[in-house]
Amino acid sequence: MIYCEGSKKVTVTILSPKLTIVVDAPAMVVIGSKADSFTHVMTAPISESYNFFVSSVSMNPPGQTYDNGARVLSCPIPSINGKNISSNFDNYYGDNIGSCSYDVTLQGLSINGVLYPSDDGRFTVSCDDDCPPGKCKCHSDSYPGYCCNDCASTSAKLKAIGDGLRSKQ
Template identity: 30%
Template sequence: MYCQGASKGIVFFTDKGIDKKIEVSKTPFNVSCNPVDERGRSGKAIYTYDCSNPIPQCQNQTREIALYEHESLFFKSVLDNAGYDGNHYDLYANSVQGERLLLAGFSTGCGLPTISNKKFIPNGNDGLVVKDSANNNMYIVAVSECKYSVSCDKDCPEDSHKCIHKQYPGYCCVPCKKTGDRLKNIANKVGQ
């Protein structure tokens, strides 16, 4: 838990090279991070399918499977003499990262499946997640990297110095180590 006994907290984070912050007024709070990649958030898909075999147990079936938000589902046939149409069908997911096998032998006695409805439900744990002490979500921000720090009752992260600034919000945060390294580099160049 962050900021126990503090009046506020600030979560500083970087996403795609841009520094951002979340001001948290309800303390204490917890922060977790699970980056979101180009496949989108993780969760589950609930989908309905029908198969080429017209018997009732092969029609209007519903299943759920772990999936990413931007993945599409498709089937590949595999020769199988025990299959309804001489094949069984494996379920795959496809995304910008390529395809991946989700379930081998998805359909054997029912023939070629066709998905008629798919609903995606995110698991709510992707990105930068800030939860209160009762474990309720306060903020969920989709981030591609997990670089964050927390400051309690201060306007800047722990490893920085607050300077007065004319532009909004009236101050800036100067990173101590980064600034110190720059000064050392300049001193080394001048000393040569």
């Protein structure tokens, strides 16, 4: 989806992990993916970690094998757990000969064609220097010079302070 047409800049805040990206407007923001690959020497369990959510892993080419000294074994398809890929198999790694190659698809939030990590694809967008709906703009000494606080929460806190002051009069 295209955001902030007619604006000068776009601020995209990825909610998890917390990350703020400022780009020239308009901005194309979509769930995106990129490909990666790895080759694993079969002398230890597979354990790969990424900054991105792993959406798929496949053997490339299919049907690969390795030798454990006693017999030829098929390369396993590792399991996916969020940003991690793992597989535990063949306890006699010292006898293994060979390696297995895998293709991995990583998922994140694509902003103007650049992929950023996103645990769940949730984000907010604000145009120019405005805060997203439901947020109030306030001054900040850190970049970008302002912050966006939850309006309802800020209003409730201010009301509680005012009520406390009135009760002391």
